[in-house]
Amino acid sequence: MTAVTSPRIGVAGLAALVLLQLAVTAAPLALLPFLGLHIARMGAAPTFWTAAALAAPAVTTLAMTPAWTGLARRFSLPTLTGWTGGLSAASCVLIALAADPLMLLVARFVQGLAGGGVVLALAFRAASRTPGRGFALMQQAVSAGCLLGPLAGGLAFERGCLGPLMLGCGGLLLAVTLAAAAAGRRLRAEPDGVSPNDRPRRRELSLLCAGMCGSAGAFAFVAFFPAWATAHDPAVYTPGLIGLLHSLSWLVALLVLPLWARGLDGASPGIALGLSLIGCGLTFAAVPLGTGLAGIVALRLLQGALFAGQAPALFAAVEALGPSRTVAVARARASLTVGQLIGPFAAGLALASLGPSGTVFAAAGLSLAGAAALAAAAHRPRSARYPTP
Structure with missing residues:
Protein backbone atom coordinates (compact mmCIF):
# COMPACT_ATOMS: atom_id res chain seq x y z
CA MET A 1 0.00 0.00 0.00
CA THR A 2 1.04 3.59 -0.50
CA ALA A 3 3.31 4.94 2.23
CA VAL A 4 1.93 8.20 3.65
CA THR A 5 3.53 8.30 7.07
CA SER A 6 3.42 11.52 9.01
CA PRO A 7 5.77 12.53 11.83
CA ARG A 8 2.65 12.71 13.99
CA ILE A 9 1.68 9.06 13.59
CA GLY A 10 4.58 6.91 12.34
CA VAL A 11 4.57 3.58 10.52
CA ALA A 12 3.08 1.56 13.40
CA GLY A 13 0.28 4.05 13.92
CA LEU A 14 -0.49 4.12 10.22
CA ALA A 15 -0.58 0.33 10.15
CA ALA A 16 -3.08 0.36 13.03
CA LEU A 17 -5.22 2.88 11.15
CA VAL A 18 -5.14 0.73 8.00
CA LEU A 19 -6.10 -2.38 10.00
CA LEU A 20 -8.96 -0.47 11.63
CA GLN A 21 -10.32 0.66 8.26
CA LEU A 22 -9.95 -2.87 6.89
CA ALA A 23 -11.80 -4.38 9.85
CA VAL A 24 -14.56 -1.73 9.82
CA THR A 25 -15.13 -2.54 6.14
CA ALA A 26 -14.72 -6.32 6.24
CA ALA A 27 -16.85 -7.06 9.32
CA PRO A 28 -20.25 -5.96 7.90
CA LEU A 29 -19.37 -7.40 4.49
CA ALA A 30 -18.82 -10.81 6.08
CA LEU A 31 -22.58 -10.84 6.69
CA LEU A 32 -23.97 -8.74 3.85
CA PRO A 33 -23.96 -11.28 0.96
CA PHE A 34 -25.73 -13.80 3.20
CA LEU A 35 -28.03 -11.42 5.04
CA GLY A 36 -31.25 -12.76 3.53
CA LEU A 37 -30.23 -16.38 4.16
CA HIS A 38 -29.25 -15.54 7.73
CA ILE A 39 -32.64 -13.92 8.40
CA ALA A 40 -34.44 -16.86 6.80
CA ARG A 41 -32.64 -19.18 9.22
CA MET A 42 -34.17 -17.15 12.04
CA GLY A 43 -37.60 -18.16 10.76
CA ALA A 44 -38.65 -14.63 9.79
CA ALA A 45 -40.01 -13.23 6.54
CA PRO A 46 -36.76 -12.53 4.70
CA THR A 47 -38.03 -9.95 2.19
CA PHE A 48 -39.14 -7.26 4.68
CA TRP A 49 -36.41 -7.79 7.26
CA THR A 50 -33.64 -8.06 4.67
CA ALA A 51 -34.70 -4.77 3.06
CA ALA A 52 -34.89 -3.08 6.47
CA ALA A 53 -31.50 -4.42 7.58
CA LEU A 54 -29.87 -3.40 4.31
CA ALA A 55 -31.12 0.18 4.62
CA ALA A 56 -30.52 0.61 8.37
CA PRO A 57 -26.85 1.77 8.30
CA ALA A 58 -27.64 4.32 5.59
CA VAL A 59 -30.44 5.79 7.73
CA THR A 60 -28.22 6.41 10.74
CA THR A 61 -25.27 7.49 8.58
CA LEU A 62 -27.37 10.22 6.96
CA ALA A 63 -28.92 11.21 10.29
CA MET A 64 -25.44 11.72 11.73
CA THR A 65 -24.17 13.91 8.87
CA PRO A 66 -25.15 17.29 10.42
CA ALA A 67 -23.72 16.25 13.80
CA TRP A 68 -20.11 15.73 12.73
CA THR A 69 -19.25 19.44 12.64
CA GLY A 70 -20.21 19.81 16.30
CA LEU A 71 -18.58 16.54 17.32
CA ALA A 72 -15.32 17.47 15.58
CA ARG A 73 -15.35 20.84 17.35
CA ARG A 74 -15.98 19.29 20.77
CA PHE A 75 -13.95 16.06 20.68
CA SER A 76 -10.44 15.16 19.55
CA LEU A 77 -9.82 12.93 16.55
CA PRO A 78 -8.54 10.04 18.74
CA THR A 79 -11.76 10.24 20.76
CA LEU A 80 -13.83 10.10 17.59
CA THR A 81 -11.72 7.16 16.42
CA GLY A 82 -12.59 5.42 19.69
CA TRP A 83 -16.27 6.19 19.03
CA THR A 84 -16.08 4.61 15.57
CA GLY A 85 -14.16 1.52 16.64
CA GLY A 86 -16.21 0.99 19.79
CA LEU A 87 -19.58 1.21 18.07
CA SER A 88 -18.37 -0.93 15.16
CA ALA A 89 -17.28 -3.58 17.66
CA ALA A 90 -20.64 -3.31 19.46
CA SER A 91 -22.41 -3.82 16.13
CA CYS A 92 -20.41 -7.01 15.52
CA VAL A 93 -21.24 -8.35 18.99
CA LEU A 94 -24.94 -7.60 18.52
CA ILE A 95 -24.91 -9.42 15.19
CA ALA A 96 -23.21 -12.41 16.79
CA LEU A 97 -25.78 -12.54 19.60
CA ALA A 98 -28.85 -11.73 17.48
CA ALA A 99 -31.46 -14.47 17.70
CA ASP A 100 -34.17 -12.52 15.88
CA PRO A 101 -34.33 -9.97 13.03
CA LEU A 102 -35.10 -7.08 15.36
CA MET A 103 -31.78 -7.44 17.18
CA LEU A 104 -30.03 -7.72 13.82
CA LEU A 105 -31.74 -4.51 12.72
CA VAL A 106 -30.52 -2.74 15.87
CA ALA A 107 -26.98 -3.95 15.15
CA ARG A 108 -27.15 -2.48 11.66
CA PHE A 109 -28.40 0.86 13.01
CA VAL A 110 -25.43 0.91 15.41
CA GLN A 111 -23.11 0.27 12.47
CA GLY A 112 -24.33 3.46 10.80
CA LEU A 113 -23.98 5.44 14.03
CA ALA A 114 -20.29 4.50 14.19
CA GLY A 115 -19.56 6.91 11.34
CA GLY A 116 -16.47 5.08 10.14
CA GLY A 117 -16.73 6.57 6.67
CA VAL A 118 -16.35 10.08 8.11
CA VAL A 119 -14.04 9.63 11.10
CA LEU A 120 -11.53 7.35 9.41
CA ALA A 121 -11.42 9.56 6.31
CA LEU A 122 -10.50 12.46 8.62
CA ALA A 123 -7.89 10.32 10.33
CA PHE A 124 -6.25 9.21 7.07
CA ARG A 125 -6.26 12.77 5.79
CA ALA A 126 -4.72 14.11 9.00
CA ALA A 127 -2.04 11.41 8.89
CA SER A 128 -1.04 12.35 5.34
CA ARG A 129 0.78 15.32 3.90
CA THR A 130 -1.49 15.45 0.83
CA PRO A 131 -5.18 14.64 0.28
CA GLY A 132 -4.53 12.31 -2.66
CA ARG A 133 -2.23 10.04 -0.68
CA GLY A 134 -4.38 10.02 2.44
CA PHE A 135 -7.69 9.28 0.75
CA ALA A 136 -6.12 6.78 -1.66
CA LEU A 137 -4.57 4.83 1.22
CA MET A 138 -7.94 4.79 2.95
CA GLN A 139 -9.54 3.42 -0.22
CA GLN A 140 -6.85 0.73 -0.43
CA ALA A 141 -7.81 -0.43 3.04
CA VAL A 142 -11.49 -0.32 2.04
CA SER A 143 -10.74 -2.39 -1.07
CA ALA A 144 -8.88 -4.97 1.00
CA GLY A 145 -11.85 -5.18 3.37
CA CYS A 146 -14.27 -5.57 0.46
CA LEU A 147 -12.13 -8.42 -0.82
CA LEU A 148 -11.59 -10.27 2.47
CA GLY A 149 -14.95 -9.74 4.20
CA PRO A 150 -17.19 -11.79 1.88
CA LEU A 151 -14.56 -14.54 1.61
CA ALA A 152 -14.34 -14.93 5.38
CA GLY A 153 -18.11 -14.63 5.76
CA GLY A 154 -18.77 -17.26 3.11
CA LEU A 155 -16.51 -19.81 4.80
CA ALA A 156 -18.02 -19.05 8.23
CA PHE A 157 -21.59 -19.19 6.94
CA GLU A 158 -21.05 -22.58 5.31
CA ARG A 159 -19.67 -23.97 8.58
CA GLY A 160 -22.29 -22.36 10.82
CA CYS A 161 -19.64 -20.18 12.48
CA LEU A 162 -20.89 -16.72 11.59
CA GLY A 163 -21.47 -15.82 15.25
CA PRO A 164 -17.91 -16.67 16.35
CA LEU A 165 -16.54 -14.82 13.33
CA MET A 166 -18.44 -11.65 14.27
CA LEU A 167 -17.29 -11.94 17.89
CA GLY A 168 -13.73 -12.25 16.63
CA CYS A 169 -14.21 -9.18 14.44
CA GLY A 170 -15.50 -7.26 17.47
CA GLY A 171 -12.41 -8.19 19.48
CA LEU A 172 -10.09 -7.26 16.61
CA LEU A 173 -11.86 -3.92 16.21
CA LEU A 174 -11.38 -3.05 19.88
CA ALA A 175 -7.67 -3.93 19.76
CA VAL A 176 -6.85 -1.94 16.61
CA THR A 177 -9.05 0.95 17.77
CA LEU A 178 -6.98 1.33 20.94
CA ALA A 179 -3.76 1.17 18.92
CA ALA A 180 -4.96 3.68 16.30
CA ALA A 181 -6.34 6.12 18.88
CA ALA A 182 -3.10 5.99 20.90
CA ALA A 183 -0.91 6.47 17.83
CA GLY A 184 -3.06 9.32 16.52
CA ARG A 185 -3.25 11.33 19.74
CA ARG A 186 -1.55 14.29 18.00
CA LEU A 187 -3.79 14.23 14.93
CA ARG A 188 -6.44 16.89 14.43
CA ALA A 189 -9.62 16.64 12.40
CA GLU A 190 -9.18 20.21 11.14
CA PRO A 191 -6.05 22.19 10.27
CA ASP A 192 -5.11 24.80 12.86
CA GLY A 193 -7.29 27.89 12.83
CA VAL A 194 -10.18 26.35 10.89
CA SER A 195 -13.68 26.23 12.34
CA PRO A 196 -15.82 23.36 10.96
CA ASN A 197 -18.72 25.53 9.92
CA ASP A 198 -19.51 26.17 6.26
CA ARG A 199 -22.46 26.47 3.88
CA PRO A 200 -22.63 24.56 0.60
CA ARG A 201 -21.75 26.39 -2.63
Whole structure:
Protein backbone atom coordinates (compact mmCIF):
# COMPACT_ATOMS: atom_id res chain seq x y z
CA MET A 1 0.00 0.00 0.00
CA THR A 2 1.04 3.59 -0.50
CA ALA A 3 3.31 4.94 2.23
CA VAL A 4 1.93 8.20 3.65
CA THR A 5 3.53 8.30 7.07
CA SER A 6 3.42 11.52 9.01
CA PRO A 7 5.77 12.53 11.83
CA ARG A 8 2.65 12.71 13.99
CA ILE A 9 1.68 9.06 13.59
CA GLY A 10 4.58 6.91 12.34
CA VAL A 11 4.57 3.58 10.52
CA ALA A 12 3.08 1.56 13.40
CA GLY A 13 0.28 4.05 13.92
CA LEU A 14 -0.49 4.12 10.22
CA ALA A 15 -0.58 0.33 10.15
CA ALA A 16 -3.08 0.36 13.03
CA LEU A 17 -5.22 2.88 11.15
CA VAL A 18 -5.14 0.73 8.00
CA LEU A 19 -6.10 -2.38 10.00
CA LEU A 20 -8.96 -0.47 11.63
CA GLN A 21 -10.32 0.66 8.26
CA LEU A 22 -9.95 -2.87 6.89
CA ALA A 23 -11.80 -4.38 9.85
CA VAL A 24 -14.56 -1.73 9.82
CA THR A 25 -15.13 -2.54 6.14
CA ALA A 26 -14.72 -6.32 6.24
CA ALA A 27 -16.85 -7.06 9.32
CA PRO A 28 -20.25 -5.96 7.90
CA LEU A 29 -19.37 -7.40 4.49
CA ALA A 30 -18.82 -10.81 6.08
CA LEU A 31 -22.58 -10.84 6.69
CA LEU A 32 -23.97 -8.74 3.85
CA PRO A 33 -23.96 -11.28 0.96
CA PHE A 34 -25.73 -13.80 3.20
CA LEU A 35 -28.03 -11.42 5.04
CA GLY A 36 -31.25 -12.76 3.53
CA LEU A 37 -30.23 -16.38 4.16
CA HIS A 38 -29.25 -15.54 7.73
CA ILE A 39 -32.64 -13.92 8.40
CA ALA A 40 -34.44 -16.86 6.80
CA ARG A 41 -32.64 -19.18 9.22
CA MET A 42 -34.17 -17.15 12.04
CA GLY A 43 -37.60 -18.16 10.76
CA ALA A 44 -38.65 -14.63 9.79
CA ALA A 45 -40.01 -13.23 6.54
CA PRO A 46 -36.76 -12.53 4.70
CA THR A 47 -38.03 -9.95 2.19
CA PHE A 48 -39.14 -7.26 4.68
CA TRP A 49 -36.41 -7.79 7.26
CA THR A 50 -33.64 -8.06 4.67
CA ALA A 51 -34.70 -4.77 3.06
CA ALA A 52 -34.89 -3.08 6.47
CA ALA A 53 -31.50 -4.42 7.58
CA LEU A 54 -29.87 -3.40 4.31
CA ALA A 55 -31.12 0.18 4.62
CA ALA A 56 -30.52 0.61 8.37
CA PRO A 57 -26.85 1.77 8.30
CA ALA A 58 -27.64 4.32 5.59
CA VAL A 59 -30.44 5.79 7.73
CA THR A 60 -28.22 6.41 10.74
CA THR A 61 -25.27 7.49 8.58
CA LEU A 62 -27.37 10.22 6.96
CA ALA A 63 -28.92 11.21 10.29
CA MET A 64 -25.44 11.72 11.73
CA THR A 65 -24.17 13.91 8.87
CA PRO A 66 -25.15 17.29 10.42
CA ALA A 67 -23.72 16.25 13.80
CA TRP A 68 -20.11 15.73 12.73
CA THR A 69 -19.25 19.44 12.64
CA GLY A 70 -20.21 19.81 16.30
CA LEU A 71 -18.58 16.54 17.32
CA ALA A 72 -15.32 17.47 15.58
CA ARG A 73 -15.35 20.84 17.35
CA ARG A 74 -15.98 19.29 20.77
CA PHE A 75 -13.95 16.06 20.68
CA SER A 76 -10.44 15.16 19.55
CA LEU A 77 -9.82 12.93 16.55
CA PRO A 78 -8.54 10.04 18.74
CA THR A 79 -11.76 10.24 20.76
CA LEU A 80 -13.83 10.10 17.59
CA THR A 81 -11.72 7.16 16.42
CA GLY A 82 -12.59 5.42 19.69
CA TRP A 83 -16.27 6.19 19.03
CA THR A 84 -16.08 4.61 15.57
CA GLY A 85 -14.16 1.52 16.64
CA GLY A 86 -16.21 0.99 19.79
CA LEU A 87 -19.58 1.21 18.07
CA SER A 88 -18.37 -0.93 15.16
CA ALA A 89 -17.28 -3.58 17.66
CA ALA A 90 -20.64 -3.31 19.46
CA SER A 91 -22.41 -3.82 16.13
CA CYS A 92 -20.41 -7.01 15.52
CA VAL A 93 -21.24 -8.35 18.99
CA LEU A 94 -24.94 -7.60 18.52
CA ILE A 95 -24.91 -9.42 15.19
CA ALA A 96 -23.21 -12.41 16.79
CA LEU A 97 -25.78 -12.54 19.60
CA ALA A 98 -28.85 -11.73 17.48
CA ALA A 99 -31.46 -14.47 17.70
CA ASP A 100 -34.17 -12.52 15.88
CA PRO A 101 -34.33 -9.97 13.03
CA LEU A 102 -35.10 -7.08 15.36
CA MET A 103 -31.78 -7.44 17.18
CA LEU A 104 -30.03 -7.72 13.82
CA LEU A 105 -31.74 -4.51 12.72
CA VAL A 106 -30.52 -2.74 15.87
CA ALA A 107 -26.98 -3.95 15.15
CA ARG A 108 -27.15 -2.48 11.66
CA PHE A 109 -28.40 0.86 13.01
CA VAL A 110 -25.43 0.91 15.41
CA GLN A 111 -23.11 0.27 12.47
CA GLY A 112 -24.33 3.46 10.80
CA LEU A 113 -23.98 5.44 14.03
CA ALA A 114 -20.29 4.50 14.19
CA GLY A 115 -19.56 6.91 11.34
CA GLY A 116 -16.47 5.08 10.14
CA GLY A 117 -16.73 6.57 6.67
CA VAL A 118 -16.35 10.08 8.11
CA VAL A 119 -14.04 9.63 11.10
CA LEU A 120 -11.53 7.35 9.41
CA ALA A 121 -11.42 9.56 6.31
CA LEU A 122 -10.50 12.46 8.62
CA ALA A 123 -7.89 10.32 10.33
CA PHE A 124 -6.25 9.21 7.07
CA ARG A 125 -6.26 12.77 5.79
CA ALA A 126 -4.72 14.11 9.00
CA ALA A 127 -2.04 11.41 8.89
CA SER A 128 -1.04 12.35 5.34
CA ARG A 129 0.78 15.32 3.90
CA THR A 130 -1.49 15.45 0.83
CA PRO A 131 -5.18 14.64 0.28
CA GLY A 132 -4.53 12.31 -2.66
CA ARG A 133 -2.23 10.04 -0.68
CA GLY A 134 -4.38 10.02 2.44
CA PHE A 135 -7.69 9.28 0.75
CA ALA A 136 -6.12 6.78 -1.66
CA LEU A 137 -4.57 4.83 1.22
CA MET A 138 -7.94 4.79 2.95
CA GLN A 139 -9.54 3.42 -0.22
CA GLN A 140 -6.85 0.73 -0.43
CA ALA A 141 -7.81 -0.43 3.04
CA VAL A 142 -11.49 -0.32 2.04
CA SER A 143 -10.74 -2.39 -1.07
CA ALA A 144 -8.88 -4.97 1.00
CA GLY A 145 -11.85 -5.18 3.37
CA CYS A 146 -14.27 -5.57 0.46
CA LEU A 147 -12.13 -8.42 -0.82
CA LEU A 148 -11.59 -10.27 2.47
CA GLY A 149 -14.95 -9.74 4.20
CA PRO A 150 -17.19 -11.79 1.88
CA LEU A 151 -14.56 -14.54 1.61
CA ALA A 152 -14.34 -14.93 5.38
CA GLY A 153 -18.11 -14.63 5.76
CA GLY A 154 -18.77 -17.26 3.11
CA LEU A 155 -16.51 -19.81 4.80
CA ALA A 156 -18.02 -19.05 8.23
CA PHE A 157 -21.59 -19.19 6.94
CA GLU A 158 -21.05 -22.58 5.31
CA ARG A 159 -19.67 -23.97 8.58
CA GLY A 160 -22.29 -22.36 10.82
CA CYS A 161 -19.64 -20.18 12.48
CA LEU A 162 -20.89 -16.72 11.59
CA GLY A 163 -21.47 -15.82 15.25
CA PRO A 164 -17.91 -16.67 16.35
CA LEU A 165 -16.54 -14.82 13.33
CA MET A 166 -18.44 -11.65 14.27
CA LEU A 167 -17.29 -11.94 17.89
CA GLY A 168 -13.73 -12.25 16.63
CA CYS A 169 -14.21 -9.18 14.44
CA GLY A 170 -15.50 -7.26 17.47
CA GLY A 171 -12.41 -8.19 19.48
CA LEU A 172 -10.09 -7.26 16.61
CA LEU A 173 -11.86 -3.92 16.21
CA LEU A 174 -11.38 -3.05 19.88
CA ALA A 175 -7.67 -3.93 19.76
CA VAL A 176 -6.85 -1.94 16.61
CA THR A 177 -9.05 0.95 17.77
CA LEU A 178 -6.98 1.33 20.94
CA ALA A 179 -3.76 1.17 18.92
CA ALA A 180 -4.96 3.68 16.30
CA ALA A 181 -6.34 6.12 18.88
CA ALA A 182 -3.10 5.99 20.90
CA ALA A 183 -0.91 6.47 17.83
CA GLY A 184 -3.06 9.32 16.52
CA ARG A 185 -3.25 11.33 19.74
CA ARG A 186 -1.55 14.29 18.00
CA LEU A 187 -3.79 14.23 14.93
CA ARG A 188 -6.44 16.89 14.43
CA ALA A 189 -9.62 16.64 12.40
CA GLU A 190 -9.18 20.21 11.14
CA PRO A 191 -6.05 22.19 10.27
CA ASP A 192 -5.11 24.80 12.86
CA GLY A 193 -7.29 27.89 12.83
CA VAL A 194 -10.18 26.35 10.89
CA SER A 195 -13.68 26.23 12.34
CA PRO A 196 -15.82 23.36 10.96
CA ASN A 197 -18.72 25.53 9.92
CA ASP A 198 -19.51 26.17 6.26
CA ARG A 199 -22.46 26.47 3.88
CA PRO A 200 -22.63 24.56 0.60
CA ARG A 201 -21.75 26.39 -2.63
CA ARG A 202 -22.93 25.51 -6.10
CA ARG A 203 -19.61 23.99 -7.14
CA GLU A 204 -19.70 21.79 -4.05
CA LEU A 205 -23.27 20.73 -4.77
CA SER A 206 -22.27 19.68 -8.30
CA LEU A 207 -19.43 17.59 -6.90
CA LEU A 208 -21.74 15.96 -4.37
CA CYS A 209 -24.27 15.23 -7.12
CA ALA A 210 -21.51 13.68 -9.22
CA GLY A 211 -20.36 11.53 -6.31
CA MET A 212 -23.92 10.43 -5.62
CA CYS A 213 -24.46 9.46 -9.27
CA GLY A 214 -21.17 7.58 -9.43
CA SER A 215 -21.98 5.65 -6.28
CA ALA A 216 -25.49 4.94 -7.56
CA GLY A 217 -24.15 3.62 -10.86
CA ALA A 218 -21.61 1.35 -9.21
CA PHE A 219 -24.07 -0.11 -6.70
CA ALA A 220 -26.71 -0.56 -9.40
CA PHE A 221 -24.22 -2.49 -11.49
CA VAL A 222 -22.95 -4.68 -8.64
CA ALA A 223 -26.49 -5.45 -7.47
CA PHE A 224 -27.82 -6.43 -10.92
CA PHE A 225 -24.80 -7.71 -12.82
CA PRO A 226 -25.67 -11.26 -11.60
CA ALA A 227 -29.16 -10.87 -13.09
CA TRP A 228 -27.70 -9.86 -16.45
CA ALA A 229 -25.02 -12.55 -16.38
CA THR A 230 -27.33 -15.44 -15.52
CA ALA A 231 -29.88 -14.31 -18.10
CA HIS A 232 -27.14 -13.97 -20.72
CA ASP A 233 -25.47 -17.37 -20.20
CA PRO A 234 -26.32 -19.25 -16.98
CA ALA A 235 -24.05 -22.16 -17.92
CA VAL A 236 -20.98 -19.91 -18.01
CA TYR A 237 -21.80 -17.29 -15.39
CA THR A 238 -22.12 -19.46 -12.32
CA PRO A 239 -22.34 -17.86 -8.87
CA GLY A 240 -18.72 -18.82 -8.28
CA LEU A 241 -17.54 -17.05 -11.43
CA ILE A 242 -19.61 -13.96 -10.67
CA GLY A 243 -18.11 -13.80 -7.18
CA LEU A 244 -14.61 -14.25 -8.62
CA LEU A 245 -15.12 -11.39 -11.07
CA HIS A 246 -16.29 -9.17 -8.21
CA SER A 247 -13.24 -10.08 -6.10
CA LEU A 248 -10.87 -9.45 -9.01
CA SER A 249 -12.31 -5.95 -9.42
CA TRP A 250 -11.48 -5.14 -5.81
CA LEU A 251 -8.01 -6.66 -6.19
CA VAL A 252 -7.29 -4.43 -9.18
CA ALA A 253 -8.57 -1.43 -7.21
CA LEU A 254 -6.19 -2.28 -4.39
CA LEU A 255 -3.24 -2.42 -6.79
CA VAL A 256 -3.90 0.73 -8.86
CA LEU A 257 -4.77 3.15 -6.05
CA PRO A 258 -1.16 4.35 -5.61
CA LEU A 259 -1.36 5.60 -9.21
CA TRP A 260 -4.61 7.42 -8.41
CA ALA A 261 -2.88 9.02 -5.40
CA ARG A 262 -0.16 10.47 -7.63
CA GLY A 263 -2.73 11.71 -10.11
CA LEU A 264 -4.87 13.39 -7.45
CA ASP A 265 -1.88 15.24 -6.00
CA GLY A 266 -0.53 16.20 -9.41
CA ALA A 267 -3.74 17.32 -11.13
CA SER A 268 -7.23 18.55 -10.34
CA PRO A 269 -9.24 16.01 -8.30
CA GLY A 270 -12.35 17.24 -10.10
CA ILE A 271 -10.85 16.17 -13.43
CA ALA A 272 -9.89 12.81 -11.94
CA LEU A 273 -13.45 12.36 -10.69
CA GLY A 274 -14.86 13.17 -14.11
CA LEU A 275 -12.53 10.71 -15.86
CA SER A 276 -13.50 7.98 -13.40
CA LEU A 277 -17.22 8.63 -13.93
CA ILE A 278 -16.92 8.63 -17.73
CA GLY A 279 -14.75 5.51 -17.73
CA CYS A 280 -17.10 3.61 -15.44
CA GLY A 281 -20.14 4.65 -17.45
CA LEU A 282 -18.62 3.53 -20.76
CA THR A 283 -17.40 0.19 -19.40
CA PHE A 284 -20.80 -0.48 -17.81
CA ALA A 285 -22.51 0.24 -21.13
CA ALA A 286 -20.11 -2.07 -22.98
CA VAL A 287 -21.08 -5.14 -20.94
CA PRO A 288 -24.23 -6.15 -22.90
CA LEU A 289 -22.60 -5.59 -26.30
CA GLY A 290 -21.60 -9.21 -26.88
CA THR A 291 -17.92 -9.09 -25.89
CA GLY A 292 -17.77 -12.72 -24.68
CA LEU A 293 -16.35 -14.03 -21.42
CA ALA A 294 -12.83 -12.71 -22.07
CA GLY A 295 -14.26 -9.26 -22.79
CA ILE A 296 -16.40 -9.31 -19.64
CA VAL A 297 -13.36 -10.25 -17.55
CA ALA A 298 -11.39 -7.37 -19.08
CA LEU A 299 -14.27 -4.95 -18.50
CA ARG A 300 -14.67 -5.96 -14.86
CA LEU A 301 -10.94 -5.48 -14.27
CA LEU A 302 -11.06 -2.09 -15.97
CA GLN A 303 -14.12 -1.11 -13.93
CA GLY A 304 -12.26 -1.94 -10.73
CA ALA A 305 -9.32 0.22 -11.78
CA LEU A 306 -11.53 3.15 -12.83
CA PHE A 307 -13.88 3.07 -9.84
CA ALA A 308 -10.98 2.87 -7.39
CA GLY A 309 -10.20 6.56 -7.64
CA GLN A 310 -13.75 7.84 -7.47
CA ALA A 311 -14.19 8.22 -3.69
CA PRO A 312 -10.67 9.63 -3.08
CA ALA A 313 -11.18 12.13 -5.91
CA LEU A 314 -14.54 13.21 -4.47
CA PHE A 315 -13.13 13.69 -0.96
CA ALA A 316 -10.14 15.64 -2.28
CA ALA A 317 -12.24 17.80 -4.63
CA VAL A 318 -14.78 18.77 -1.96
CA GLU A 319 -12.05 19.46 0.59
CA ALA A 320 -10.26 21.73 -1.89
CA LEU A 321 -13.25 24.09 -1.83
CA GLY A 322 -12.61 24.65 1.91
CA PRO A 323 -12.46 25.77 4.52
CA SER A 324 -13.77 22.91 6.66
CA ARG A 325 -12.37 19.43 6.16
CA THR A 326 -14.94 17.87 8.50
CA VAL A 327 -17.86 19.36 6.60
CA ALA A 328 -16.35 18.28 3.28
CA VAL A 329 -15.81 14.68 4.37
CA ALA A 330 -19.23 14.37 6.03
CA ARG A 331 -21.07 15.72 2.99
CA ALA A 332 -19.05 13.62 0.55
CA ARG A 333 -19.73 10.48 2.59
CA ALA A 334 -23.44 11.33 2.74
CA SER A 335 -23.59 11.75 -1.04
CA LEU A 336 -22.01 8.32 -1.53
CA THR A 337 -24.49 6.80 0.92
CA VAL A 338 -27.47 8.32 -0.88
CA GLY A 339 -26.11 6.90 -4.12
CA GLN A 340 -25.97 3.44 -2.60
CA LEU A 341 -29.70 3.69 -1.94
CA ILE A 342 -30.71 5.27 -5.26
CA GLY A 343 -28.69 3.02 -7.56
CA PRO A 344 -30.28 -0.38 -6.86
CA PHE A 345 -33.74 1.23 -6.81
CA ALA A 346 -33.23 2.82 -10.23
CA ALA A 347 -31.82 -0.40 -11.66
CA GLY A 348 -34.76 -2.33 -10.23
CA LEU A 349 -37.15 -0.06 -12.12
CA ALA A 350 -35.11 -0.61 -15.28
CA LEU A 351 -35.26 -4.37 -14.77
CA ALA A 352 -39.04 -4.31 -14.61
CA SER A 353 -39.39 -2.31 -17.82
CA LEU A 354 -36.31 -3.13 -19.91
CA GLY A 355 -35.10 -6.50 -18.68
CA PRO A 356 -31.63 -7.47 -17.41
CA SER A 357 -29.70 -5.40 -19.98
CA GLY A 358 -31.68 -2.35 -18.89
CA THR A 359 -30.15 -2.56 -15.42
CA VAL A 360 -26.64 -2.35 -16.85
CA PHE A 361 -27.55 0.60 -19.06
CA ALA A 362 -29.18 2.29 -16.04
CA ALA A 363 -25.91 1.93 -14.14
CA ALA A 364 -24.04 3.43 -17.08
CA GLY A 365 -26.51 6.29 -17.34
CA LEU A 366 -26.17 7.16 -13.66
CA SER A 367 -22.38 7.29 -13.88
CA LEU A 368 -22.45 9.42 -17.03
CA ALA A 369 -25.04 11.71 -15.42
CA GLY A 370 -22.49 12.39 -12.68
CA ALA A 371 -19.91 13.37 -15.29
CA ALA A 372 -22.49 15.63 -16.93
CA ALA A 373 -23.14 17.36 -13.59
CA LEU A 374 -19.43 18.12 -13.29
CA ALA A 375 -19.22 19.40 -16.84
CA ALA A 376 -22.24 21.65 -16.39
CA ALA A 377 -20.75 23.19 -13.25
CA ALA A 378 -17.39 23.73 -14.97
CA HIS A 379 -19.02 25.70 -17.78
CA ARG A 380 -21.35 27.80 -15.61
CA PRO A 381 -20.46 31.49 -15.76
CA ARG A 382 -18.58 32.75 -12.72
CA SER A 383 -21.28 35.31 -11.95
CA ALA A 384 -23.70 32.44 -11.34
CA ARG A 385 -21.55 30.91 -8.64
CA TYR A 386 -21.23 31.69 -4.99
CA PRO A 387 -17.92 33.35 -4.16
CA THR A 388 -15.20 31.03 -2.92
CA PRO A 389 -13.98 31.99 0.52
